Each structure stands twice: as structure tokens, then as C-alpha cells.
Amino acid sequence: MPRVPADSQTSAGFDSNLLAFTRELRAEGVAAGTAELLDAAAAIGHVQWSDRAAVHGALSATLAKSPEDLRIFEVVFERFFFRKAEETALQRGEEVAGKDPGGEQAQRIDLEALKQQIATALQEGGEGSLRDMARLAVAAFGQTQGGSGVVGVDVQRIRRSLGLRSEPQPDLPPEDARAEGVPRDRLREFEREVRRELERQTIERTRSLPPARPLGDLQRGLPTGQAADLAEIHKVVAQLRRKLATSGQLLKGQRQSSAIDVRRTVRASLQTGGVPVVLHQRPKRPKRPEIFVLCDVSTSVTSASIFFLAVLHALHDSFRKMRSFVFIERISEVTELFDRERDFKKISRAITSDAGVADVSGYTDYGRVWLEFLKLIESELHPRATVIVLGDARTNGRPAREDLFGQIAARAGRTFWLNPEPKLYWNYGDSVIDSYSEYCTTFECWTAAQLGDFVDALANPRHLPPSK
Amino acid sequence: MSNTPKTAEELASRLTADGYLADTQTALVAWLAIKLGKPVLVEGPAGVGKTELAKSLSRVLDRDLIRLQCYEGLDEAKALYEWNYRKQLLRIQAESADSGWDKVQDDIFGEEFLLERPLLEAITSEEPVVLLVDEIDKTDQEFEAMLLELLSDFQVSIPELGTMTSRSHPVVLLTSNNSRELTEALKRRCLYLWIDYPEAEHELAIIRLKTPDLPAAVASRLIELVAEIRGLDLKKPPSIAESIDWARALLLLGADDIDAKVFRETMSVIVKHRSDLDTVAERVGVKLDGGDAASAS
Known part of the structure; x- marks a missing residue:
């Protein structure tokens, strides 16, 4: 009899979600077996469900068991529960949160000022302000450039056109907030907010959830780091x-024909009275x-x-x-x-x-x-x-x-x-x-x-x- | 067990009171480990406080800490149990005349003649303990396999004696520096905790806790520098242990600012490779103000 969380009655809904979540993790290559799943269920039973950080912590401790797995876990967790929330919102027919990121407001946005503002916000922090900035950025660039339809590409485009980089940019004037480079993790957080915002807009536009895509190599980590x-x-x-x-060596077996070394074959044939019994071939050099x-x-x-x-x-x-x-x-x-x-x-x-x-x-x-x-x-x-x-x-x-x-x-x-x-x-x-x-x-x-x-x-x- | 904390937050605050600043994830996993009775596999760079966590936990929970330091070639005779041959011999000699062979045979393979090594000691202890298996990645795979029975069921099978089940439920922490990939079987039995270099604020809090006398300005400057040094491509980036050592060194020197001179003198506290020293001096040292850095280096 497998262990189940103490209050299995109320957790039935969460169990199915947990199952779905684990399945998604497996699809991304995390080896989360039944043992892990049971542990996760048991751990979830001990934390407050309303506490997002605690649920996240309990799940990551039981399901992801290496640094690589943790990285994938972060992305999948983010995606899975974001989609769940949006799905519920759609079902209830509620307005999706974060609507109207500033329709007419966006026209007034001065691009240069926005760049500075975002860079400053990134330097200083505060999650709320980051989210606002992400919305503004999406609104501004949605108008000037239009979307490519691929969220990941749009995120990178927005980041590029904002001129945000983690490395110092010495060619910018020193009073520019971007000159020293934006902290790497803050930048990543900003990208995540932008991504979320873009996805939210797509969902709002189409009134349905887009199909879940497998993680690209881009999200699994780039060879850009240190x-x-x-x-x-x-x-x-x-x-x-x-x-x-x-x-x-591989080639050797594959090539069928090869040239005969006439000289060596004739010399060898002398031993057999001039009949070329043994054929000598030219050595194949890769x-x-x-x-x-x-x-x-x-x-x-x-x-x-x-x-x-x-x-x-x-x-x-x-x-x-x-x-x-x-x-x-x-x-x-x-x-x-x-x-x-x-x-x-x-x-x-x-x-x-x-x-x-x-x-x-x-x-x-x-x-x-x-x-x-x-x-x-x-x-x-x-x-x-x-x-x-x-x-x-x-x-x-x-x-x-x-x-x-x-x-x-x-x-x-x-x-x-x-x-x-x-x-x-x-x-x-x-x-x-x-x-x-x-x-x-x-x-x-x-x-x-x-x-x-x-x-x-x-x-x-x-x-x-x-x-x- | 009155000593078990009710919530993860309570455990965190108790750890803090003991001088170990755990982040939320660390506290949560440690708490879950106690609650679920599962071992925790703690991984992360060297010197971020993996071993310290176990020590602090044992103090907070008021339990004994039993530590098994792993190394290549560690076998069960040193980790689990061993028969006390000398005592067995003595027993045989002392009574060989008047008792039959069968009786002696039964007798000398009793618990009395068993030398308990850390792992067995941990599970046979009357009081629950904290068991720390340090640097498990240093051992061979065979040893890992031997641990499996202990980790999943908290029992040890001794062929001559039978199965020894645990009398109390120990909290088990295994640490690893990730120098080799651990087997799936071991990972499956554990909760997983990755401790990374802490964020700047957290590290500052740790430094303030460990060296309360260090001026605040120096502490924050120190954190900044350490973060910068970690960004370089070093053989061994400085971790929290080094930061704390450095803070203590600065405190001893009575430094009220980290300028180029102080930095050059104390650099060897945080950077421990010849080539790294050069890199750090070149990339970080020269940026500091305070005069003669350029001419000296």
C-alpha cells in the first residue's frame, strides 16, 4: 500500500494535477518515477497549498534531483501552473488578469525613456515594478514591430531592442543605466515577466490555451555563460x-570498393607462380x-x-x-x-x-x-x-x-x-x-x-x- | 518528540538562533526530511554550508550528530560494523574447555562482539540522532549500494545476526560536491536540496551574523567584491566559508575599508590557487582605489 497524503480526500484534485505535472516533467527528460511521485504527494501533504513558495519547494525537493533537473523543473513549474491558472480563469469566463496593458497609454511611451526606465528598474529591483515594466515593454513593441507569433523570439527581440545586456556596454554614456550591464538574474527575471505577459496576451486574443510546446534548447541553457x-x-x-x-575507422567498413595495389599484388603472385591468388589493396587512408x-x-x-x-x-x-x-x-x-x-x-x-x-x-x-x-x-x-x-x-x-x-x-x-x-x-x-x-x-x-x-x-x- | 518544530518557519528561526541562516528552501527541505523521515541529499559547491547545516540541525533538534566522513576505499568494516576478533578469540580461549562448540559459536556472534561503526551506531541508538554522511561522492559505487538498505528502511542486515532495525528514526543528511554522478537508486531514496552561493542580501546577513563587529560598510563592500570574484572564471571560486574567513581576517586587521592594499594582503584568504590569485589581482585588485596597486602589481 503506497503512502498517500494524510488528507487524501481533499487533495484528490491536486493529485491529478500533480500527476499531470509529473508527466510533463518526464516529457522533458526528468527521471521522475513513481517513488518520486509518492514522495511529492507526501511532501505536499505537509505544506500549505496556498503558499506557492512552499509547494514549489516541496515539489522541487522530491522531483528534481540534479542541478540540470532543477533548471528544467523551474521552467516546467512556471509553465504548468501558469497555464493551469489561465485555464481556470478562462473556464470561469473571467477577464484574464493583466488586460489592457495600456492601450492608449502605449502611444505616449517614449522609447528612449522606456529603455532607461526599464534598465533602472532592473538595477534596483522590486518584483512588482518589473512586471509593470514588462507590460509596458510588450505594449510598446507590440505596436512598433508586431509579433513574430513565436513567444521566445519576441522576448529576445524586445530584450535586444531595449539594449539590455548583462555585460557592460562601454560605448553607452556612463549616466545610462545600461552602461554597467544589467545583473544577469534580474535580466532573466525580466525576460520571464515579458514571456508571461506575451503568453497572457495570446491567450486573451484567442480565448483558448495554446498547445504546450516542449522546451527548446534555448530554455535549457545557452553556451553564453561563464x-x-x-x-x-x-x-x-x-x-x-x-x-x-x-x-x-568508421569509413573503412562503409566504403565497398577500393583500389588494387597492382605492384604488391604482382609481387605476391610470384610466390604462386605468377597467379595472383592474394589480392593486395591500397591502404585506405581517411x-x-x-x-x-x-x-x-x-x-x-x-x-x-x-x-x-x-x-x-x-x-x-x-x-x-x-x-x-x-x-x-x-x-x-x-x-x-x-x-x-x-x-x-x-x-x-x-x-x-x-x-x-x-x-x-x-x-x-x-x-x-x-x-x-x-x-x-x-x-x-x-x-x-x-x-x-x-x-x-x-x-x-x-x-x-x-x-x-x-x-x-x-x-x-x-x-x-x-x-x-x-x-x-x-x-x-x-x-x-x-x-x-x-x-x-x-x-x-x-x-x-x-x-x-x-x-x-x-x-x-x-x-x-x-x-x- | 517535543523538540520537533511544527512548521518550516519555526525550524528556520531556530536555525537562525543557532547561527545558521537557512534560506526558505533549505529550511523547508530539512523540515520535510524530519516529517517524512527521508534522507536528504545536499549538493552544492564546496563551502556553502552543507556540513554546517547538519551540525546546526543536530543542535537545534537537540540530537547527537554522528558523522561519517567518506573517502575512496571506505568499506563496510569502517562504516557499518565489524566483528571484534580479539574479543571473540578471548571468549573461545576462556571457555573452550567446558562448553560445547555450538554454544560458543552462537555466543561469539552476538551483539556483544559487534563493533558498531557510525552507520550502525546511528540506527541502533536509543535516542534519535542526526546522521551526516559527508562527501558521499568520494566513495565507490559499491558503498553507495550498501547504503541503500539503510536509507530506505533504516535497517542493516548482518548475516550472522539477522536484521537490525532502527530503534529510533535518525535524520540523515548526505552531502556531495558533485564530483561524480550519484546513482539513480540513491537519488530516488532521498529528498534533494541544492545549496548555491547565496544571494547578496542573504550573504550579507550571514556575514553580519558571524562577525557582528565588522562595520556595515566593510561587510557590504566585501559581499560586492566576493560576488565579482565569483563571476571570474576561477578554479575555486570563493564560497561562504571563505567570505566569513575574510570578514574575520578584516576584523582582526581592524580594516575600516577595503582598499587595494588591504585587498592585496588578505586576498589569499578567499582565493586559494596560484593561478587564481593572479587572475583576481589582475581583474579586481587594480580596480580598487587606494594608491599603489598599479605600481606594486
């Missing part, structure tokens, strides 16, 4: 290295591509460039014939640095401090980079070479010079572009990835899994999606 995330990248990169090292990597290290990809440098670092260990370049406005070869230095931290510091790639503005100038790269390397490009570009293809209004890029691509055998932005942002704003994608194969690459896809393609050419 030490912990960096460690994660290194772990994946180490796996990739192993995969690359064994990829040669193709080691010769690689040129260009890596954008400008500020627009700050968070991604650490990721990219880690990738570069790993690639260097795996491919012997590889030359690396970093660029912002100019291009600079860092192959030697990578060969000399084994410590990733030292490399990234050396690159950011004295690679000499930034000129005046610190914005990427793709046209100039292509030109310099061509001049530098033109004679060495050949059809077996692979060119990989790591960058967001944001030109900052400067000429893209896709004709030059086309020349590079034409000389090289294969050309890849890894873009650290989610596909939804491509060609949005000053991103010109489309004009380049004509000449190369583009990959969306901001999680380790996506990186894995790319490495598969690189090491195993037949798995490539048809380019052009």
Missing part, C-alpha cells in the same frame, strides 16, 4: 575530438582535410566567440593541417599561437588583447576581411581545402562584398559558415547571411549538439546536405 558553461563546451569538444579520431578557419571575435558575437574559440581549440588538436585566423576589422593569423599554447585561457586572453584585429570602431568589416584573406592565402587555396567561417554575418552596414567571398569559395573545395545566432534572427537587421549562403553551406551553431552535427558533416562528407 565558467560552468565553458566546462560544458570543453566536455562536448572532448567528445568531438574522439569522434573525429575514430571517424577514419581524408584529412586541410582547413582554414576564420573566426569573428567582435563584440556582436562576444558570448559566442568564447564558444568558437573553444571549438577552434579543439579543431586544432584534431586536424594537423589547419590554419586559423581571427578577425574583426582586419584579419590576423593565430595558427602559431594555437600550436604554441596549450592552455585555452591563455589563448583567449592573447587573442582578445594583442591579436591586433580591431582597428578603430571594433565592428566587423566583412568586405575588408575577405580582401585581406584572399591576398594572404590566395595561392594556397586548392580544391581539397576547406574554409570554415565562424561569424554572425552582421556587417554593421558595411559592404558585404559577397563577390570576394564567392572567389574564396570557388577556389576552396568546401566552404562552411557557422552562425552563432538562432535561424530565426538570420537576415534580420544587418545580418546578410543569405548573400553568403549562395556560396557556402550554412549551419546554425550555438549549442554543442549543433556543433556535433557540423563535425559529422565535416568528417564525413557524404552526410552533407546538398549545397547550393
Whole structure:
């Protein structure tokens, strides 16, 4: 007989909710078994149901049993009980809370003032004010830009256009509240409020609950953070290295035909009176591509460039014939640095401090980079070479010079572009990835899994999606 | 048990009175552990007060603390029980003449000849205790498996004696620094508590509690700096234990502000790796005012 909460009569409604909640957790990959469910039910019996924090605490202690699980738990808990509340509200036909975030009020909102106001609110805190700010922001941007229909994208758009970042932004005037960077957790809280507000509006508009979507990789955590995330990248990169090292063996079994080594076969046939009894075949050597990597290290990809440098670092260990370049406005070869230095931290510091790639503005100038790269390397490009570009293809209004890029691509055998932005942002704003994608194969690459896809393609050419 | 707190809040306030500032989640999970009689698996970075929680709990609940420090190679002879061979030998020699073999055999495998190790001691104790299994991630998986019976049913099976069930219900805390993934079976039997670096206000409160004589301005400056240092990519970021040590060091030095000089002198209290020291001096130390930092470093 399993243990049930002491007052099972009244908790029947909650039990079914708990069951549904656990099912959602499982769908997201949290290993919450029956034992966990029973514990959760027992724990819930001991806390006040009306106390949201206590219920949350009791459930998280019994259902989520690792830091990763906890992260997923937070998101699912938030989503599940938000939806439950909205559902109940809809059923009762009540006005959904938070209606009219300021219809005519929004028109009066001065965008600049709003940015400042929100940044200040984020610095100082107070949950209530955050919620108000989120509503104002949603109202203002709902009018100027319209929604993309995807809540996650809208949240990020709003954050971007408010210019909110956790890193310090030295190019802003010092009295600007955003100049020092917004505290990371406050920013996350704000994003959550905005998300909630957007969902609320959708529900209000359609008078029904949208279907629950599984969590995206975006919510599971991005490789944008600090030490912990960096460690994660290194772990994946180490796996990739192993995969690359064994990829040669994999090919062996797959290729059916191979060339016969006539010389060795004839020599062996001498032992059998000139009859070639034993056939000797040419050894199959895995193709080691010769690689040129260009890596954008400008500020627009700050968070991604650490990721990219880690990738570069790993690639260097795996491919012997590889030359690396970093660029912002100019291009600079860092192959030697990578060969000399084994410590990733030292490399990234050396690159950011004295690679000499930034000129005046610190914005990427793709046209100039292509030109310099061509001049530098033109004679060495050949059809077996692979060119990989790591960058967001944001030109900052400067000429893209896709004709030059086309020349590079034409000389090289294969050309890849890894873009650290989610596909939804491509060609949005000053991103010109489309004009380049004509000449190369583009990959969306901001999680380790996506990186894995790319490495598969690189090491195993037949798995490539048809380019052009 | 009159000593059991009625609510999680009561437990929290009692812990505070004992000098341990628990956040709501910590207090709630500890309280649930007492209520549900389940072990708690406490994880988090080193030095955030996992072990301290167990100590404080034992004081608050007025129970004995039995501590098992885990390490690689720890086996059941040291953790659970062992037969007292010497005593058994003596027993056999003393009575070998006049008693039959069967009687002696029954006799020497009795409780009298059992050496209780921490785990057995915890469950056979007449009074309920707090059992702390510290750094469980340091042991081997086999040891973890051995713990399972104890954790789920609070009993230990001894082949020669039978099953020893617990006389009282201990509160069990297992701590882990997450240096290896624990098995699902173990996790399933436990409540889970993740203690992270505390938020600034909470940490300030802890510092104020531990070093009430430290000027408030210095304390808040200290918290700020520690938070900044944690943001750097260090081998071992400073945790609460280091913050408290630092606060005590500053108090001893009688510092009324943290300037570059004081920071340089006391930095080694919070940062404990050679390479980390360089990083911190480079990134944080130079930002502080107070003169000769630039020329000295």
C-alpha cells in the first residue's frame, strides 16, 4: 500500500494535477518515477497549498534531483501552473488578469525613456515594478514591430531592442543605466515577466490555451555563460575530438570498393607462380582535410566567440593541417599561437588583447576581411581545402562584398559558415547571411549538439546536405 | 518528540538562533526530511554550508550528530560494523574447555562482539540522532549500494545476526560536491536540496551574523567584491566559508575599508590557487582605489 497524503480526500484534485505535472516533467527528460511521485504527494501533504513558495519547494525537493533537473523543473513549474491558472480563469469566463496593458497609454511611451526606465528598474529591483515594466515593454513593441507569433523570439527581440545586456556596454554614456550591464538574474527575471505577459496576451486574443510546446534548447541553457558553461563546451569538444579520431575507422567498413595495389599484388603472385591468388589493396587512408578557419571575435558575437574559440581549440588538436585566423576589422593569423599554447585561457586572453584585429570602431568589416584573406592565402587555396567561417554575418552596414567571398569559395573545395545566432534572427537587421549562403553551406551553431552535427558533416562528407 | 518544530518557519528561526541562516528552501527541505523521515541529499559547491547545516540541525533538534566522513576505499568494516576478533578469540580461549562448540559459536556472534561503526551506531541508538554522511561522492559505487538498505528502511542486515532495525528514526543528511554522478537508486531514496552561493542580501546577513563587529560598510563592500570574484572564471571560486574567513581576517586587521592594499594582503584568504590569485589581482585588485596597486602589481 503506497503512502498517500494524510488528507487524501481533499487533495484528490491536486493529485491529478500533480500527476499531470509529473508527466510533463518526464516529457522533458526528468527521471521522475513513481517513488518520486509518492514522495511529492507526501511532501505536499505537509505544506500549505496556498503558499506557492512552499509547494514549489516541496515539489522541487522530491522531483528534481540534479542541478540540470532543477533548471528544467523551474521552467516546467512556471509553465504548468501558469497555464493551469489561465485555464481556470478562462473556464470561469473571467477577464484574464493583466488586460489592457495600456492601450492608449502605449502611444505616449517614449522609447528612449522606456529603455532607461526599464534598465533602472532592473538595477534596483522590486518584483512588482518589473512586471509593470514588462507590460509596458510588450505594449510598446507590440505596436512598433508586431509579433513574430513565436513567444521566445519576441522576448529576445524586445530584450535586444531595449539594449539590455548583462555585460557592460562601454560605448553607452556612463549616466545610462545600461552602461554597467544589467545583473544577469534580474535580466532573466525580466525576460520571464515579458514571456508571461506575451503568453497572457495570446491567450486573451484567442480565448483558448495554446498547445504546450516542449522546451527548446534555448530554455535549457545557452553556451553564453561563464565558467560552468565553458566546462560544458570543453566536455562536448572532448567528445568531438574522439569522434573525429575514430571517424577514419568508421569509413573503412562503409566504403565497398577500393583500389588494387597492382605492384604488391604482382609481387605476391610470384610466390604462386605468377597467379595472383592474394589480392593486395591500397591502404585506405581517411581524408584529412586541410582547413582554414576564420573566426569573428567582435563584440556582436562576444558570448559566442568564447564558444568558437573553444571549438577552434579543439579543431586544432584534431586536424594537423589547419590554419586559423581571427578577425574583426582586419584579419590576423593565430595558427602559431594555437600550436604554441596549450592552455585555452591563455589563448583567449592573447587573442582578445594583442591579436591586433580591431582597428578603430571594433565592428566587423566583412568586405575588408575577405580582401585581406584572399591576398594572404590566395595561392594556397586548392580544391581539397576547406574554409570554415565562424561569424554572425552582421556587417554593421558595411559592404558585404559577397563577390570576394564567392572567389574564396570557388577556389576552396568546401566552404562552411557557422552562425552563432538562432535561424530565426538570420537576415534580420544587418545580418546578410543569405548573400553568403549562395556560396557556402550554412549551419546554425550555438549549442554543442549543433556543433556535433557540423563535425559529422565535416568528417564525413557524404552526410552533407546538398549545397547550393 | 517535543523538540520537533511544527512548521518550516519555526525550524528556520531556530536555525537562525543557532547561527545558521537557512534560506526558505533549505529550511523547508530539512523540515520535510524530519516529517517524512527521508534522507536528504545536499549538493552544492564546496563551502556553502552543507556540513554546517547538519551540525546546526543536530543542535537545534537537540540530537547527537554522528558523522561519517567518506573517502575512496571506505568499506563496510569502517562504516557499518565489524566483528571484534580479539574479543571473540578471548571468549573461545576462556571457555573452550567446558562448553560445547555450538554454544560458543552462537555466543561469539552476538551483539556483544559487534563493533558498531557510525552507520550502525546511528540506527541502533536509543535516542534519535542526526546522521551526516559527508562527501558521499568520494566513495565507490559499491558503498553507495550498501547504503541503500539503510536509507530506505533504516535497517542493516548482518548475516550472522539477522536484521537490525532502527530503534529510533535518525535524520540523515548526505552531502556531495558533485564530483561524480550519484546513482539513480540513491537519488530516488532521498529528498534533494541544492545549496548555491547565496544571494547578496542573504550573504550579507550571514556575514553580519558571524562577525557582528565588522562595520556595515566593510561587510557590504566585501559581499560586492566576493560576488565579482565569483563571476571570474576561477578554479575555486570563493564560497561562504571563505567570505566569513575574510570578514574575520578584516576584523582582526581592524580594516575600516577595503582598499587595494588591504585587498592585496588578505586576498589569499578567499582565493586559494596560484593561478587564481593572479587572475583576481589582475581583474579586481587594480580596480580598487587606494594608491599603489598599479605600481606594486
